[in-house]
Amino acid sequence: AQKVTQAQTEISVVEKEDVTLDCVYETRDTTYYLFWYKQPPSGELVFLIRRNSFDEQNEISGRYSWNFQKSTSSFNFTITASQVVDSAVYFCALSGTNYGGATNKLIFGTGTLLAVQP
């Protein structure tokens, strides 16, 4: 069975602090994809990043960075120099593949509520 665990329910930081959101996943698939989505107070899920199981290179995009480690089944997300606008619920998600390699359903974790205080 596939499962995503986000053990941190809520995190509160002060602006400009760095913060890391943890994500641990379980799957028996050899090919799979991992995602992070942001859900701001407005409610709409915003896609942030996708990684496939064959690419363990870390990725950096501006203040965001992601650390994928297959050995520990983790896909952690770090925000550097956090800002108030980063306040949101962040979801990690997992998907397998079928039908020619395209991903199918997303399995989400329970999310981490990040509150960035000014």
Place this chain on the structure above:
Amino acid sequence: DTGVSQNPRHKITKRGQNVTFRCDPISEHNRLYWYRQTLGQGPEFLTYFQNEAQLEKSRLLSDRFSAERPKGSFSTLEIQRTEQGDSAMYLCASSLALTSYEQYFGPGTRLTVT
């Protein structure tokens, strides 16, 4: 390129009534997904379509739920004989199979069953 749209945004209904939600995916996206999200939880998969074919349904989708995508464009999700436990945010997402792996979500329809 407009995003995924969902209508209505909010729906309040009485227990036992039927409700129908509509989702318009990003144009040319051939995959369309429905999820349900309750307070404090992540979205849970309900069903998905590739073009007009419904390829998978979750066990969460009881017989009271039905989804269609008749022409491979917009989709409808109907809940018959609503129950209070159906109160949730219903999210729609779309993607372009085989060339894109990201699912793009709409704003959701919040259902309240009284």
